[in-house]
Amino acid sequence: MMSENITRKILKEHLAAGELTPGEEAGIHIDQTLTQDATGTMSYLQLETLGIDRVKTDLSVSYVDHNTLQNSFENADDHRYLRSVAAKYGIYFSRPGNGICHQVHLERFGIPGKTLLGSDSHTPTAGGMGMLAMGAGGLDVAVAMAGEPFYLEIPRVVKVELSGKLPPWTGAKEVILELLRKLTVKGGLKRIIEYSGEGVKNLSVPERATITNMGAELGATTSLFPSDEITREFLKAQGRENSWSRLEADPGAHYDEVVNINLEELEPMAACPHSPDNVEKIGDIAGIKVDQVAIGSCTNSSYSDLLLASRILKGKKVHPEVDLVVAPGSRQVLEMLSRQGALADLINSGARVLETACGPCIGMGQAPPSQGVSVRTFNRNFQGRSGTPDASVYLVGPAAAAATALKGRITDPRELGEAPTIKEPREYLVDDGMIISPRPDEEREKVIIKRGPNIKPLPEFDPLPDSTRGTVLLKVGDNITTDHIMPAGSKVLPLRSNIPAISQFVFSQVQPEFPEIAREHSGGMVIGGDNYGQGSSREHAALAPRYLGLKAVLARSFARIHHANLVNFGILPLVFEGNKNYDTVESGDTISISGIYQGLDEGVLEVNNESKNTTFKVKAYLSPRQVEILKAGGLLNYVRQKRGTGD
Numbered sequence: 001m002m003s004e005n006i007t008r009k010i011l012k013e014h015l016a017a018g019e020l021t022p023g024e025e026a027g028i029h030i031d032q033t034l035t036q037d038a039t040g041t042m043s044y045l046q047l048e049t050l051g052i053d054r055v056k057t058d059l060s061v062s063y064v065d066h067n068t069l070q071n072s073f074e075n076a077d078d079h080r081y082l083r084s085v086a087a088k089y090g091i092y093f094s095r096p097g098n099g100i101c102h103q104v105h106l107e108r109f110g111i112p113g114k115t116l117l118g119s120d121s122h123t124p125t126a127g128g129m130g131m132l133a134m135g136a137g138g139l140d141v142a143v144a145m146a147g148e149p150f151y152l153e154i155p156r157v158v159k160v161e162l163s164g165k166l167p168p169w170t171g172a173k174e175v176i177l178e179l180l181r182k183l184t185v186k187g188g189l190k191r192i193i194e195y196s197g198e199g200v201k202n203l204s205v206p207e208r209a210t211i212t213n214m215g216a217e218l219g220a221t222t223s224l225f226p227s228d229e230i231t232r233e234f235l236k237a238q239g240r241e242n243s244w245s246r247l248e249a250d251p252g253a254h255y256d257e258v259v260n261i262n263l264e265e266l267e268p269m270a271a272c273p274h275s276p277d278n279v280e281k282i283g284d285i286a287g288i289k290v291d292q293v294a295i296g297s298c299t300n301s302s303y304s305d306l307l308l309a310s311r312i313l314k315g316k317k318v319h320p321e322v323d324l325v326v327a328p329g330s331r332q333v334l335e336m337l338s339r340q341g342a343l344a345d346l347i348n349s350g351a352r353v354l355e356t357a358c359g360p361c362i363g364m365g366q367a368p369p370s371q372g373v374s375v376r377t378f379n380r381n382f383q384g385r386s387g388t389p390d391a392s393v394y395l396v397g398p399a400a401a402a403a404t405a406l407k408g409r410i411t412d413p414r415e416l417g418e419a420p421t422i423k424e425p426r427e428y429l430v431d432d433g434m435i436i437s438p439r440p441d442e443e444r445e446k447v448i449i450k451r452g453p454n455i456k457p458l459p460e461f462d463p464l465p466d467s468t469r470g471t472v473l474l475k476v477g478d479n480i481t482t483d484h485i486m487p488a489g490s491k492v493l494p495l496r497s498n499i500p501a502i503s504q505f506v507f508s509q510v511q512p513e514f515p516e517i518a519r520e521h522s523g524g525m526v527i528g529g530d531n532y533g534q535g536s537s538r539e540h541a542a543l544a545p546r547y548l549g550l551k552a553v554l555a556r557s558f559a560r561i562h563h564a565n566l567v568n569f570g571i572l573p574l575v576f577e578g579n580k581n582y583d584t585v586e587s588g589d590t591i592s593i594s595g596i597y598q599g600l601d602e603g604v605l606e607v608n609n610e611s612k613n614t615t616f617k618v619k620a621y622l623s624p625r626q627v628e629i630l631k632a633g634g635l636l637n638y639v640r641q642k643r644g645t646g647d
Helices: 006-014 037-048 073-089 101-108 123-129 138-145 172-183 198-202 205-218 229-237 303-313 331-340 342-349 398-407 499-505 514-520 540-547 560-568 579-584 596-602 624-632 635-643
Strands: 015-018 025-028 032-036 059-063 092-094 115-118 132-135 150-153 156-163 191-196 222-224 257-262 269-271 279-281 292-295 323-326 373-376 392-395 468-475 524-528 550-555 572-576 590-593 604-609 614-619
Touching: 006 015, 006 025, 006 132, 006 191, 032 037, 032 101, 032 138, 037 059, 037 073, 037 138, 037 540, 059 073, 059 101, 073 092, 101 115, 101 123, 101 205, 101 331, 115 123, 115 138, 123 132, 123 205, 123 222, 123 229, 132 222, 138 150, 138 560, 138 635, 150 560, 156 198, 172 205, 172 257, 172 269, 172 279, 191 205, 205 222, 205 229, 205 303, 292 303, 292 398, 303 331, 303 342, 303 398, 331 342, 373 398, 468 514, 468 550, 499 514, 499 540, 540 560, 560 572, 560 624, 560 635, 572 579, 579 614, 596 604, 596 624, 624 635
Parallel strands: 032 059, 032 115, 059 092, 115 132, 156 191, 156 257, 191 222, 292 323, 292 373, 373 392, 468 524, 524 550, 550 572
Antiparallel strands: 015 025, 025 150, 269 279, 269 392, 468 590, 572 614, 590 604, 604 614
């Protein structure tokens, strides 16, 4: 019998269509789904059109954790809609205040060996307990809830061999920052990262979850750890030991690549502005004056993370020129800190305690001052994501964040002397009172879905024509993020269920006039560099441009989720064959493409730059299924036609 890695074991058990050949598309059965309120409203609007009476997964959870700043009616209306949809379709509903989806799912729902699809790019957090957990666009999640397989290009599997034990004052954040330093934000593209080695035994489940969470910043499909005795102890402490099963790679299992990290050699590190892979040793950048420190997010808001910060801050005061904000990852974490006395220590130090939500990580409040420096335990530091366009954001672990808050400058925590010893609790406080369970069938049938005035009908899109012509509306460089394309923040996020309104913010950080230009030219094309669309899973970065008439994106390469989202909404994702052709196309050029259907079938299309009187080839890296989706005008049209639920 062939030795198998963990990834292949899970994929084989869940294979629904195709074969497990790297680079080829296959369909995977999905056991669980999660949504959050910034992406969930659109996902459930899509689900409503698919003609089912309840979700077909083993378990689906709707979380409210992103749009919790209610300075107008829109977010509250969305939350009411989400609660009513959950009641109608047999979905668990995690109420506002219960916590961040990834933290709560790890605590209360994750099961080793199962598959999880979430409408959030940091869904791989659950890989910390041995789940094959993947982020996707909301439409892909809706289709999975309807019982359809999730299709993906089978990735290569990279083994990250961990040896040794973390030195004092270093943590899980250093592990993933070291991997980002080695591989960059493009290093995980078309790959799954699987952790192994003796060093794994020295990492708790929350530490493992920090590492798999930020695997999204590598561009990886997902990341996962084995399910071992450490996993068992975590689930036992959560009162869920019966969910545990052992899941480890076989001896001699095959991997496509191997990366070695000796934990003993790591020291405190930071990701510098404006990319998670711009990693430096904190000792080399120490002394930079800081305006703000933020501790929390789905990356570093566990009980052990915040307990460590409180121990460092206990009996001391935050530097007078620093604002410190702390956001616990879940109500469980918050209440345990409160009962243990650690919350009082944080408050006494001068920390401002925020609600258990994503908050500043997605620009939902706590923006730094103009030209300010913010040190955060978060996962992304893209320019402008904090809500302040000219701020500089550094990403660190909770020890360095707490030390920096005390000193008022970026500080190596080793300056503080002996490190506190933090142990995982033998028993977590379990109270699921803020999670509403699915109703019995007879009650579900009577539920009326409630929609506020900001919830607009889904846009309808026509099938793909066989030829297209349009203006190059914008040309951008490498590593354009979904934050560049469709910003987050308190001004934009409340409009997620209103595509006409949110489309006015497309590319607002890059070219504020983009929506006006797109309307003036009746749509057109965008030219991108490498890794176009990295970052968030937000499908609005494809849906809103499609609403404005975007017909194609021609780029040197695409991030996985955004490429899928472009296909899902009928936008051609085309790849330049060489840098030369990318260099010749400029904003304002008129380009045309004929024979699209045949070109998609063959994988190569010819583009005519009418402004330059030149032609060049582009490639379409698409499966036959994706070609049919594009021809139908998007995944929703395709699935409804297939299921016989279309008009």
